Amino acid sequence: MSIPNFHVVNAISPIADFAATSFDSDIVRVEGEGILFIIYSGAVSGAAASTVTVEACSTITATAVATVPFIYRACVATDIWGEWTAAAATGFSADNTVAGSMWQIWVDSAELAEEGYKYVRLSGDETSNFTILGGVLAIVMGGRYEPRITTLLT
Numbered sequence: 001m002s003i004p005n006f007h008v009v010n011a012i013s014p015i016a017d018f019a020a021t022s023f024d025s026d027i028v029r030v031e032g033e034g035i036l037f038i039i040y041s042g043a044v045s046g047a048a049a050s051t052v053t054v055e056a057c058s059t060i061t062a063t064a065v066a067t068v069p070f071i072y073r074a075c076v077a078t079d080i081w082g083e084w085t086a087a088a089a090t091g092f093s094a095d096n097t098v099a100g101s102m103w104q105i106w107v108d109s110a111e112l113a114e115e116g117y118k119y120v121r122l123s124g125d126e127t128s129n130f131t132i133l134g135g136v137l138a139i140v141m142g143g144r145y146e147p148r149i150t151t152l153l154t
Contacts, residue, residue: 019132027121052124
């Protein structure tokens, strides 16, 4: 059995009003193929929305940042994902109108390298301010973390 090489990071811990007018995820180093961010929201108090962007960062402290293009898709039902959509560096609008909304945001490492950076974070600015219970996971594909799991099953 082959286990893919990935590393999961808790980029924003689940919390009430996680978007709170704006948010920045933890900054993650990306090597290998790229990074997949997953935004997951729970209870919402109204039709909240955020403009979501991805920022390539010069260092772990983001002394310099540059927004980069990416692709994203939304979960439109329990296990039904929409089509991948290209987003410009200006981002896309994530509408949190129902509990259980999810988005996948894929950033190819080539987009970061084009800016000369190895670090990245997910950012958002609320365009419609309501309380949203939510969080963000980041999954780095490939790179410096190697899977060490072996199976004893035959």
